[in-house]
Amino acid sequence: MAYLDNLTVFVRVVELGNLSAAGRDLRVSPAVASNRIKELEKHLGVRLFNRTTRQLMPTEQGTVFYDGAKRVLDAIAEAEAAVSALSGQPRGTIRVTAPLGFGRRFIASGIPEFRDRYPQIEVRLRLSDHNVDIMKEGIDVAFRLGLLEDSSLRMRGIMECERVLVASPKYLEARGEPTEPQQLIDDGHDCLMLRFPGMREHFWTLATPSGPHKYEVHGPFDSDDGDVLTGWALSDRGIINKPRFEIEPFIRDRRLKVILPESPPTPVQLAAVYPHKKLQDPKVRLLLDFMAERCQRLIRDILAGK
Numbered sequence: 001m002a003y004l005d006n007l008t009v010f011v012r013v014v015e016l017g018n019l020s021a022a023g024r025d026l027r028v029s030p031a032v033a034s035n036r037i038k039e040l041e042k043h044l045g046v047r048l049f050n051r052t053t054r055q056l057m058p059t060e061q062g063t064v065f066y067d068g069a070k071r072v073l074d075a076i077a078e079a080e081a082a083v084s085a086l087s088g089q090p091r092g093t094i095r096v097t098a099p100l101g102f103g104r105r106f107i108a109s110g111i112p113e114f115r116d117r118y119p120q121i122e123v124r125l126r127l128s129d130h131n132v133d134i135m136k137e138g139i140d141v142a143f144r145l146g147l148l149e150d151s152s153l154r155m156r157g158i159m160e161c162e163r164v165l166v167a168s169p170k171y172l173e174a175r176g177e178p179t180e181p182q183q184l185i186d187d188g189h190d191c192l193m194l195r196f197p198g199m200r201e202h203f204w205t206l207a208t209p210s211g212p213h214k215y216e217v218h219g220p221f222d223s224d225d226g227d228v229l230t231g232w233a234l235s236d237r238g239i240i241n242k243p244r245f246e247i248e249p250f251i252r253d254r255r256l257k258v259i260l261p262e263s264p265p266t267p268v269q270l271a272a273v274y275p276h277k278k279l280q281d282p283k284v285r286l287l288l289d290f291m292a293e294r295c296q297r298l299i300r301d302i303l304a305g306k
Contacts, residue, residue: 003043004076007069009036010048014066015136017055025138077281090283091120097134098143101227101246103127107143110294114287121283129194129224134275140284143291145243145268156272158292159299161243163265165204166256170236181206181263184217190238191217192229204241206263241265245299252305270295 012022013033023033041048048062058066098107104127111123126132126139134142134153145161171190178184184191184204193202203214219238223229230247233240234255240247250256272288 002039004073006036006040006043007073009033010040011066011069011073012138013037013049013056014058014062015138017057019056090118090286092281092283093122093124094140094283094287095124095126095138096141096143096287097126097128097132097137097139099145100127100129100225101230102145103143106295106298107291110291114290117290118283118286121286123287129226134273139274140281141272141274141287143270143272143295145270153273154276156274156288156292158270158272159296160267161245161270161299163241163268164244164247164251164258165206165239165241165260165265166247166251166258167233167239168236168255169257171233171238172257172259174236177257177259179260181208181213181215181260184215184239189217189219191219192232192238192240193217193219193222194226194229195222195224205266206260207266208263212266243268243270245302248302248305270299 009022009026009028012025013019016022016025019030019033019037023030026033028036037048044061044065046061046065047059048065049056050059096107097103103125108125108127111125115121115123126137131144131146132139132142143158175189176187178187178189183189191204195202203216205212205214207213221232221237223232226242226246229240230242230250232238234250239259244251247256251258272292274284274288
């Protein structure tokens, strides 16, 4: 098993670029991760990495060895999944990611119950509003609110979610309530955007009589955390574009008001995405089934005011 542990550390160091990140991911110290790489290099008689001050880059030998090591670990994972399916006792670790706010309320809160049902499955959750690179980060399942762009991944749709534009009554009283989408731009409204480095969407797509139309809206500040945007809107700082279920309680208690109801944003798809091979893994199927049913139930309850 020591050699397999060494391979596992090596693969994660290549994928994450440094020992500390790989150690955190595998729950071992940087010193242990470093020793495993040294043992592997001693066994192979080659240097696997070129070391810089910030990251480790695989040597030519390291790149070649990575491809083979990854295939070995994938084959072992598939074999273990097959045995787990036959035994009826799913076990192992699932790496999951989800958007920050949604992940806290719907995914993280359900993991203890999932663990109670399947005590031999460990779940490692990473929450981020950035689109995590599933293949690079070794993610088994990613819950997303948006469109699937990577054709190398599979998608399981969970539900289509209505989106709305909302602002606080105080903001609308001070700035005026737009009655048509173009006023968002012409009247200089403060539109609060979810943005992060590399994000391509700097516009809102709204329904119009002639079909969906993209509006290049602007605002005084933006954030990479959707809950921060909600907080700013509640503090009378501008207009936000959010899935309705995320802000329905604030709409119901009149702290936020829906604007442009005849020109809503395009709906967003709540989905789980995963590498093709992962659907063969029983523990991944169990998590998908559990979370899909839970999210559907909780969102419908929220929208129904329960």
